[in-house]
């Protein structure tokens with residue numbers, strides 16, 4: 468294992484030890500960003516840095532995460548945190564640590580398709596181990612859409628299996644009996660987890676943060692066992708090369724996903740999920756977009772999110788689709804209007820979707836040029 472001395476000197480000057488870290492994981496659209504916003508809004512006096520990793524080429528989340536006083540958010544570029552991001556994650560955490568005077572807590576939001584274990588191992592198995600303290604993994608579950616077999620997703624299983632705290636979120640959308648049976652199924656996978664029922668992630672922060680539920684000893688034992696079974700060479704940037712962590716991480720990937728390290732982006736098609744990202748500086752025609760949603764959007768699009776601009780509206784519209792449910796909320800534009808939309812699903816026909824979305828575009832109406840909507 469490479470020692471910490473090989474990392475950047477400035478990073479090693481960081482005196483901060485044991486920065487508490489919470490990893491928020493959970494399937495696509497389960498409510499991770501909503502939970503994050505709940506935490507950020509209610510953390511009185513605690514300066515929290517946020518690392519966000521998103522699935523899809525356009526980072527919509529950085530628009531959706533509430534801004535606190537200090538610029539505390541670092542967006543990790545598109546990628547699977549499990550493989551591509553390992554170095555970026557280490558780098559990003561260093562950046563946070565370097566801001567020693569301001570940060571008390573770190574929250575990492577993974578993509579909905581990430582296995583949280585490699586993320587945890589990045590904290591435990593690299594030089595970050597000495598500077599951070601993994602507090603817990605929080606798994607957000609969409610109580611309405613949750614199904615382990617539906618997506619045949621390894622990641623979805625892993626998210627439950629490694630959750631220290633599991634939020635049965637969207638409790639408002641299902642009845643009590645469904646929540647009870649969901650809880651039983653989840654306990655089958657993860658005995659002993661702290662299970663809380665939430666609406667919009669609204670759990671008391673004392674039950675979520677600084678709880679000390681992550682047991683690293685257990686992980687090292689499990690992972691050491693796994694790493695005995697494979698020999699894995701992986702090209703991490705030399706300054707952060709740490710094969711104890713790397714082997715562990717990618718051993719899991721290899722076994723689970725038949726993973727090819729020369730094609731990291733392929734791994735993003737995790738469990739068959741891919742994303743189509745769409746951006747335009749032209750507005751949508753609202754009727755055409757409605758037609759797209761009602762008649763064209765295939766059922767294999769499981770998740771969509773967008774910041775939408777309609778020619779007919781002066782407002783900025785926040786669009787979400789999770790499962791079959793979609794919502795459109797509005798607020799004010801603070802920058803020049805444009806359209807950003809990400810569609811995520813299994814077996815998507817990228818070309819068809821792109822051309823359908825494109826055909827919803829229209830030329831901005833003349834009235835807009837005269838000031839309407841500005």
Ligand SMILES: Nc1nc2c(ncn2[C@@H]2O[C@H](COP(=O)(O)OP(=O)(O)OP(=O)(O)O)[C@@H](O)[C@H]2O)c(=O)[nH]1
Nearest residue numbers: 494495496497498499500501579636637666667787
């Ligand atoms: N009814 C209901 N809707 C919720 C709840 N929590 C979140 N939502 C909605 O679910 C949608 C997805 O929430 P997000 O917080 O963006 O989910 P996410 O897990 O961050 O999504 P990805 O990062 O794309 O995987 C949004 O429209 C939320 O407003 C809840 O408890 N009840």
